[in-house]
Amino acid sequence: MTQPLLDVRELSVRFETDHGTTHAVDRMSFTLASGEVLGVVGESGCGKSVTMMALLQLLPPSAVVTGQVLFEGTDLLRVRGPQLRRARGREIAFIFQEPMTSLNPSFTIGRQIGETLSVQLGLSKRVARERTLELLELVHIPAPQRRIDEYPHQLSGGMRQRVMIAIALACDPKILIADEPTTALDVTIQAGILDLMRELRQRLGMAIILVTHNLGVVADIADRVVVMYAGRKVEEAEVHELFASPQHPYTIGLLGALPRRGARRLQEIPGRVPSLTVLPDNCTFAPRCPRRSDQCVAREPALAKVRPQHLVACFHPGVVEVAV
Numbered sequence: 001m002t003q004p005l006l007d008v009r010e011l012s013v014r015f016e017t018d019h020g021t022t023h024a025v026d027r028m029s030f031t032l033a034s035g036e037v038l039g040v041v042g043e044s045g046c047g048k049s050v051t052m053m054a055l056l057q058l059l060p061p062s063a064v065v066t067g068q069v070l071f072e073g074t075d076l077l078r079v080r081g082p083q084l085r086r087a088r089g090r091e092i093a094f095i096f097q098e099p100m101t102s103l104n105p106s107f108t109i110g111r112q113i114g115e116t117l118s119v120q121l122g123l124s125k126r127v128a129r130e131r132t133l134e135l136l137e138l139v140h141i142p143a144p145q146r147r148i149d150e151y152p153h154q155l156s157g158g159m160r161q162r163v164m165i166a167i168a169l170a171c172d173p174k175i176l177i178a179d180e181p182t183t184a185l186d187v188t189i190q191a192g193i194l195d196l197m198r199e200l201r202q203r204l205g206m207a208i209i210l211v212t213h214n215l216g217v218v219a220d221i222a223d224r225v226v227v228m229y230a231g232r233k234v235e236e237a238e239v240h241e242l243f244a245s246p247q248h249p250y251t252i253g254l255l256g257a258l259p260r261r262g263a264r265r266l267q268e269i270p271g272r273v274p275s276l277t278v279l280p281d282n283c284t285f286a287p288r289c290p291r292r293s294d295q296c297v298a299r300e301p302a303l304a305k306v307r308p309q310h311l312v313a314c315f316h317p318g319v320v321e322v323a324v
Contacts, residue, residue: 002033003072003073004031004032004033005032005033005034005036005071005072005174005175005207006031006032006055006069006070006071006175006207007031007032007068007069007070008028008029008030008031008051008055008067008068008069008070009029009067009068009069009070010027010028010029010066010067010068011025011027011028011029011051011054011055011065011066011067011068011069012025012026012027012028012065012066012067013025013047013050013051013054013059013063013064013065014063014064015062015063015064016062016064017277019277020277020278021277022276022277023231023276023277023279024047024050024231024276025047025050025051025054025231026047026230026231026232026279027067027232028047028051028067028228028231028232028233029233030226030233030236032175032207032209033207034174034205034207035201035205035206035207036207036208036223036224037201037207037208037209037210037221037222037223037224038207038208038209038210038222038223038224038225038226039210039212039217039218039221039222039224039225039226039239040052040209040210040211040212040225040226040228041212041213041214041215041218041225041226041227041228041254042213042227042228042229043213043229043273044213045273045276046228046229046230046231046273047228047230047231047232047276048179048211048228049097049179049180049211051228052094052177052179052209052211053094054069054077055069055076055092055177056076056084056087056088056092056094057076057077057084058088058094065077071087071091071092071175089116089120089168089170089171089173090120090121090171090173091173091174091175092173092174092175092176092177093167093168093169093170093171093173093175093176093177094168094177094179095161095164095165095168095176095177095178095179095181096164096179097179097180097183098183102164103152103160103163103164104152105151105152105153106151107151108148108149108150108151109136109147109148109150109151109152109155109163110129110132110148110149112163112167113128113132113135113136113163113166113167113170114128114129114131114132116167116170116171117131117132117170117171120170120171121170121171129148131170132148132166133145133148135166135169135170136148136163136166138166138169138200139162139163139165139166139169139196139200140162140192140196141159141162141163141166147159156189157185157189158185158189158192158193161181161182161185161189161193162193162196165181165193165196165197165200169200169204172204173206174206174207175206175207175208175209176197176200176206176207176208176209177208177209177211178197178208178209178210178211179211180211180212180213181193181197181210181212182194182212182214182217183212190217194217194220194221197210197221198221208221210222215243215254215255215258216258218239219239219243222239223238223239224236224237224238224239224309225237225238225239225242227242227248227250227251227254229250229273229284229285230273230274230276230284230285231276231284232284232313233303233311233313234248234250234251234285234312234313234314235247235248235250235251235310235311235312235313235314236303236310236311236312237307237309237310237311238309238310241307241309241310242310243255245310247306247310247312247314247317247318248285248312248313248314248317249285249289249290249291249314249316250269250285250288250289253267253269253288254269257269269288270288271287271288272288274287280300281299281300282296282297282298282299282300283296283297283300283301283313283314283315291314291316293315293316295315296315296316300313301313301314301315
């Protein structure tokens with residue numbers, strides 16, 4: 001088999017706090033092939049963003065990270081200095097959740113994009129400005145000659161997000177990590193951002209990890225999906241397989257919560273996400289699961305194949321009719 005572009009093995013992240021140890025990510029494993037779009041979904045607080053930041057050592061020093069993050073065979077958790085700086089931005093780019101807080105309000109967008117080009121690629125100011133204009137055109141920002149000298153507050157939310165994408169694309173990375181790229185944007189702007197990411201994937205051939213809680217976004221663009229719950233991977237499948245035949249009760253609950261024509265009210269998953277300060281030795285979803293059995297509260301289910309490309313961590317997997 002061809003070696004994956006990115007191979008994450010048994011990644012765990014914990015934080016020591018005044019209230020004890022928080023196990024934010026527990027033995028997370030997944031792969032990413034060249035040119036593939038991988039969706040990572042789950043509720044807020046399930047560990048999606050922490051997982052992504054751990055890949056590039058972007059977490060604070062207080063975080064304890066174990067496992068392996070193999071990028072083209074090199075473990076990114078072990079590299080330091082220039083090698084790590086090259087991985088950040090040049091090889092793997094990150095789009096953070098909120099562009100208004102990620103962009104510096106004191107500098108023009110042209111300066112912020114140009115700084116990436118100067119620092120990472122050593123371009124002169126003139127060449128960096130020319131490349132910045134090309135990037136603004138690439139992400140379909142209108143009137144780039146004018147926008148390049150504007151500040152973030154002068155742009156709409158959709159255009160700020162496009163600026164973040166332009167910064168991420170500045171060095172032609174092999175992987176783009178997009179953390180909730182459509183959050184807080186209206187539906188039409190969301191569609192435009194997704195169309196842009198689809199276009200960039202086709203034109204540039206980059207692989208994308210799309211982190212989101214919106215299953216509609218995943219269905220629209222992803223090839224494969226990883227479902228996380230309470231810091232653990234509970235299901236993984238190709239996108240069409242996941243929507244046609246979800247196996248884990250949590251995934252079924254997420255799909256059941258999607259708006260449906262004719263439904264009187266949205267379905268909800270009863271209960272709450274468990275505290276991550278205590279890492280249970282059983283199924284973390286058991287307190288909320290309608291299929292719970294004694295086996296579920298006695299030990300943790302292992303990830304098992306239900307089909308060749310479909311993994312699920314559940315003692316009682318299977319499709320059930322979703323109420324509407």
